[in-house]
Amino acid sequence: MKEILAQANGHNGPIAFGIKVDNDKMTNIEVKQHSETPAIFKQVFGKLKESILEEQSFEVDVVSGATVMSKAILESGKQAVNQAGVSLPTPKPKAKKVYKGHVDVAVIGGGEAGLVAACRALSLGKRVALVEKNGYLGGATILNGSNVTATGSKVAQKIFGDNNDSPDLLASDVARECLDTNTVEMTQLMAQNIGDAIDFISNFADLHYQKAQTQTPEHSVQRQVELPSSSSYELITKVADAFVKKGGKIFLDSRVEEMLYDEDKKPIGFIAQGHNKKVIVYADAIVLASGGYGANEKMRGQENQGINYYGPMTSTGDAFDFLKELDLKTQNLDWYKVYPHGVQTEPGRAKLTTYASKKATDMGAIYVNKLGQRIVNESDVYAKLRNAVLEQPEKIAYLVLDEKMWQEFYQLLVLHDFNEEEIAKYFALADKQPPLFVKGTLSEVATKAGINPQALVATVTRYNEFAKAGQDSEFGRSKEMLHVYEGDVFYLVEQRDRFATTLGGFSARTDLRLQTKDGHKIANLYGAGEVVAGANGHDSMPSMMNTWGISSGYIAGTNAAKLS
Template identity: 35%
Template sequence: MIEDFCKNGDDMNNMLMLDMYAQNIAEMVNWLMNDVGVTFQDGLIFQAEYQKDRVLYPVGAAKGLTQCLIDSMEAGDAEYMLDTRATELITQDGKVCGVKAQGIDKDYVIYADAVLMASGGYGYAKDLLPESLQSVLYYGPTFATGDGQKMVMAVDAKFDLFDLGKIYPNGVEVAAGTAKSTIWPNAAAFSASGILVNLDGQRIVNEKASNNDLKQVLMEQPGQIMYLFMDAESFDAFCSRAGENGISDEEIAAWLENNGSCAPIFAHGETIDEVCAIVGMNAEGLAATVARYNGFVEAGNDEDFGRPAAFLAKGIGEGPYYIVEQKPRFATTMGGVVLTGNMEVVNSQDQVIPGLYACGEMANLVHGSNSPVGANVSWALTSGYLAGEAVAKALNK
């Protein structure tokens, strides 16, 4: 696992945090299953970022996982406050001892023996983002405003990798500057016969490569766009998993009605010539690509890009055909605070800031330059579990 993460993260990972992650992720999963009530689909899922199948998929996807966590919290005696925005850390003699917060009609001053920052990233905070991320389509939550980062900056917390963000290669532009992910619909299409092509109609990559490799190819394309080409069976598979990424049947129907006239491009036609004319793609090139790909399927070997044989089970069939845009998308920030092995935040002098802990995207250095599939969620859970244990131990609870 450590080797996979270092390779994927360009060896920029915080090794202390990565070792903690690797040593404790199994315990965290047991906690989820035994104490929180999370269930997982059978088996481990293939993702090219990993040498071995590592990905567990929760029943009900992220929504189901989140609901289990909420139910577990509500079954205990934890108090939580909605519509209440933390704005400032309270310190006394160098120790963090609480927070100030703003409610809808009331301000709060809340004192505590320890403060755990689990406030997420800063992907929606334009004032904190580097130039390289300013123009990338954003698909994350609008509450990722960097409030937590600004709060800990005020107490001299040490940061690293603050100029990095996780760019995925599978976005569709649903509004100006805003994307939705098609990562799971794409996976379904690739399990059938979906392929990735450029405007010349040529395949440009192994569709089952890592997201990092797919991203590199995408960013080299004119206009930073490539296209997912599908026959009817592959498109049906694509649609069957769209809801897992928050794309509704109604949205897909509307995009198909627009038929490539505006973003996002969801073009369709009865023939290759028809669908290519809509997006300005070379139809002869795409027809030749389809014939070549189907030859690889028949032979069980992708001579061009090495798509695994398990994903060469079906050739591209008759029309109608569909072309869906693929653009870079971004939400997760890689930068974060530096922690001790006890999940404590350190300052610019590498000294512990007493009373201050962090987890999740707030302390995301475990991934290095790029996070593999599933790792942001599992790091949030593992680091949150460890931070909770550390705070409880410090407070003798």
């Protein structure tokens, strides 16, 4: 038995792995190091590993939605075993597989909304199949946390007790925060059903929600919950595993290319294509949960120009093409959810720092601009922080941290989508490429960031005086959020606004059936998740996209099952 080491160039850095070989047979492949998005990498590497060991070859299909990463791993592995003199068998050509069948309910899209819809229909005794164009599950959800509201649920009652929350209060908060741009009946639908939806999926997939570590001020009461890992990967994997174990069928690497209709233009199924396979599904009811269109630059409006995208590059709005024949009604396709708390990792691309940034401001950190001036009450709602950053030159602000703040900030970066090597690289290359992460005295970090040192020193000095006095005379930050900076070592982290979520989409009625432009309901076509517009208006509060995904999936799955 020997181990051959290989290293691929991943999207975020090197991917090191070991290939264990015994008598020219590969017995295992183990990851040593990587900097990729964990929730995607775990699924992609796992699928590649399974194929490689089964075929005893690195000449296997790439994983859809992660082509670059897949090719890098396969090519580096092949090169490593060849250089080690290992003789592997030549893989046999594969015939294209064709899957064809009829189910009661078919779901298009394997993100949060699609999985919940599929589970709900399955729980009601229906035969259910789900197709996902990527070779892994999760959609846009896989890049987010598991933070969601639990209003009206037994889960919330157990966690928060009687805290005076209600569906009406949740709906009121949504309307207030989006400035009444929401579709009222869709918001009510979401608020009235999220409690039942959370209880359902918790029981179905054995999920154990707990109080979320972040309770954001947009919500008028504490109602946000999350899974123990805080990760949506836990949600996706547990829900998918439960669905399959209870009889559901999942087709990965299956992109819907064509809808099938009867003579009255009623959808009766679809054809999906993948690597060496074709999937033909006929269904009594179809749930569309194919996600948003943030990665489709042709569909982007003027509103989000110059703002970094941090969502999956596979969010391309495919449904707007394969359902074109139905001439479906849409609304607000130029609306996007723009968040603060991002760092630019490459031109036009960002990673979120929400958990870390929120923790830092809870500890008293401030935001400054290129002039070294504070720009906002750092503890206010996200929308005000976002807008303050958008008003700055180049739409950039800087988070100022002392050593104590940095340690907490750093730990949460590593916990959520960053790794130690990646962060070290940011510091090493801060003067050459974004994002900007710098350390030193206050004057030194200002100089490295191109900020006037005297102005930044004056700003921090003034803020410290506010903190000592317990009163922020500049922005009115609450006393409990005012903390004096300590020590002589400071960190400056660039912060940019970013978006992943699209808020426009298809129009639906309260049964979530999609409708044509002339108002005709499609009898058996339901929408769920990001592909359906209206519930959160022009500006969703924190946790509300997950709330919409889970509640709409639950409703669509229920109604599709009733129809079939």
